[in-house]
Amino acid sequence: MLKILVIDEIQERALDICKALTTAGHEVAAVLSDAFQLNSKMQEMRPDVVLINTDSPSRDTLENLAVMHQNFPRPVLMFSEDDADDVIRLAMRAGVSSYVVDGLAPERLESLLRVATVHFDQFMALRQERDDAQRKLSERVIIDRAKGVLMKARGMDEDEAYHALRKLAMERGRKLVEVAEEVLASARLLLG
Numbered sequence: 001m002l003k004i005l006v007i008d009e010i011q012e013r014a015l016d017i018c019k020a021l022t023t024a025g026h027e028v029a030a031v032l033s034d035a036f037q038l039n040s041k042m043q044e045m046r047p048d049v050v051l052i053n054t055d056s057p058s059r060d061t062l063e064n065l066a067v068m069h070q071n072f073p074r075p076v077l078m079f080s081e082d083d084a085d086d087v088i089r090l091a092m093r094a095g096v097s098s099y100v101v102d103g104l105a106p107e108r109l110e111s112l113l114r115v116a117t118v119h120f121d122q123f124m125a126l127r128q129e130r131d132d133a134q135r136k137l138s139e140r141v142i143i144d145r146a147k148g149v150l151m152k153a154r155g156m157d158e159d160e161a162y163h164a165l166r167k168l169a170m171e172r173g174r175k176l177v178e179v180a181e182e183v184l185a186s187a188r189l190l191l192g
Contacts (some may be wrong), residue, residue, distance in 0.1 A: 001025050002113065005047040007032045007061075013104075015052055020106035021051075026113075035064035042072040047073045049113060052096075053104055056082035062094040075120035077102040077112055097123070109129025139177040146180035149187045 004026050008014035011033070018028045029047040032038070050068070054061065057080060065076060075097045080087070083101040091099050098116035143165065150161035154167075169179040 001027060002048040002112075002117075003029045003045070003049050004049045005029045005032070005038075005041060006053070007035055007038070008052050009054040012052075016106070017051065017053060017104060020104075020109050020134065023106075024110050035061040038064045038068050039071060041084075042068055042074070045072065046072075049077060049116065051077045051079075053079045056080055056087065057091055061088055065091075065094040072132050073120075073124065075113075075116045077116040079186075087091045096103060111187040138179075142177055142184065143180045149183055153187070 006014055006017050006021070006028055008017060008031070014031045014033075020126055021028055029045040030041055035052070037166075042050075050065075050109065052061070052065075057078065057095060068074070069076075073095065076095055077098050077100070078091055078096045079100045080091075081101070081103070088099050090160065097120040098112060100112060109143065143162075146165055147158060147161040150156050150164055152162075154164075156164065165176060165179055171177045172179065
């Protein structure tokens with residue numbers, strides 16, 4: 001069972017969506033007529049999925065989605081009549097997990113929710129891998145700079161400088177990158 005926030009500017013359509021969702025065993029967290037309150041509702045209700053049904057996503061909707069995607073990333077399933085490539089690209093950049101053209105068919109809703117959730121999970125895993133790789137690269141640069149400082153100040157070779165940093169990290173019970181940052185901070189203080 002998913003807790004779903006529904007956004008649809010047409011109340012009758014929204015009621016049909018809610019009926020289809022509850023029939024499928026899901027909970028409707030709230031129904032909004034636009035995305036202007038999206039971030040506050042996300043924080044308040046913490047839904048599992050956001051479902052948007054619109055003739056064409058407005059710039060305001062996409063901007064609110066992009067902010068939501070940064071603050072409260074969730075799978076977003078968007079139904080729209082607009083099949084323009086640039087609109088679809090903008091929606092996907094704003095955080096839409098699945099963009100479905102030609103309307104919402106209640107019998108397809110369950111499978112489309114699963115697709116949006118799987119796509120979102122894959123995206124988040126890739127994002128985490130990217131963030132980890134960037135963090136590791138950044139740490140590696142800091143460690144290499146600290147090794148360079150030790151090599152220059154103490155006349156060490158690269159292995160000796162690395163082992164000195166590692167030994168200091170173990171002695172202090174700290175991460176290698178933290179000790180490297182301290183070495184760099186000390187060098188900046190001493191050398192001005």
